[in-house]
Amino acid sequence: MHSKPKVLWIDAVSCYGCSHSFYNYPQIKEILNKIDLIYHPLLPTKEFEIKSSDILIIEGAIKSNFLRLGFDLIDLIAKLIKLSRKVILIGTCSVYGGMFGEGILFNKEDKGKFYKCKDKIISIPGCPPHPEWIAYAIEMVLNDKKILLDSENRPKEIYSYTSHMGCVRNEYFEWKVDAKNFGEKEGCLFYEQGCQGPYTHSSCNKILWNEVNSKPRAGTPCFGCTEKTFPRKDLFKTETFMGIPANIPLGVSKRAYLTLAGVAKSLTNERLNKRLIDEDN
Amino acid sequence: MSKEEKKLEIMKTALNLFAKKGFYNTTIADIAREMGMSVGNMYNYFPSKESLAKELLIYTSKLFGEELKKINEMDISTKEKIKKIVELYFKKAKEEPELVDYFMRVYLSNKEIFSNGCEGMLCVSSFVTEIMIFFEEGVRKKELKNQDFFAAFGLFMGYLGGLVFLYREGILGKDIEEYIEVVSENIYNALKA
């Protein structure tokens, strides 16, 4: 019998939200049965040892002069990466720095300390990432399947989408109808409430959370939590320059976007300016 | 002469007549006569006076829009851009007063003519888009104060419009080009960060 692939899950500077997200994966047991989990900070495993692994999973950001398991964190990560076959970075902290500072592959916009190990790395940003995205990366590696990656090593299957794609508010976006409050069924949250969906790489509106919903669907703005710029300030407010959104949808020039938005604003879609479910009728 | 060129010629003729006689007092027959065309032939180019008015508006907006785009793309400070825009506007007011008149008087004071097919930004989008880009970039570069778009737009365009109005009424003591410097300075001071 073949021995099971060895998986080592290490925590850098983390809130453990990424681990908890993974616990919500409905088929987590099947994955755990397939692997030899040689270390995990929260699940029952053997004592930590610096060991080789088939998959190294890193959650959390890095920091200088930070002790983890008795080792200097950055030295420890360098050793573990060297001893691993594949590395999966889980969470925006780990990929870009996110909440806690500096990432493994990137330091926000710049190349990170371990950029030179790029060939081994798969990035799964998100704060936290969706359990299915984590499972996808693990399963693909376990099954020796090739994952198509983008320039930041994110699986294209997950991150070629924007979180705007598939949002039930798309028609409101097209016709420039704002949501007046959080949690309402009507309106789009892009103009005033800070939604970053149109320029955030993620499939939150394709692979729903808890299999039922997403932030923008429920009426809360997308915070852009998968991006290197996360977290921005004022997450519930759209940043504007002279009333014009400072960030516009991916792939379109500002001139083209403003022209189209102006045209849409000049016209009215009656249906979208009414309550969606009119209880008086 | 291509159909487009002919249309342009008709629009220019119409502009002159609108400026002389007013929009409502000018008929398609007047324009045709001035062009030396038959009324029937005129309709091959513009099915109605309203459609001519609408195309004129799109034409004017594009003309200003293209000039503004050139300014927007220049690698100069926002302060210098303001001066270029003021210069553009005042020079046009001098060289092609009918055009500026049309934009200010016919369009702004006869909105009902444009209510069908020219609502909101539809026909002036080239111009407004460039103005938006000008403001947005000024704020992004931290050279202009971040404020409500229309508050800034009104201050800028209203001021220019006011001066051109005085000029056209013959009230300005000096040539309008002599106001470029001081007006630009005032606009910059009012909008700067």
Ligand code: SF4
């Ligand atoms: S990415 Fe978010 S959830 Fe994951 S460790 Fe960082 S802060 Fe916590």
Ligand code: SF4
């Ligand atoms: S709420 Fe956000 S994600 Fe939904 S349509 Fe509007 S911008 Fe897109």
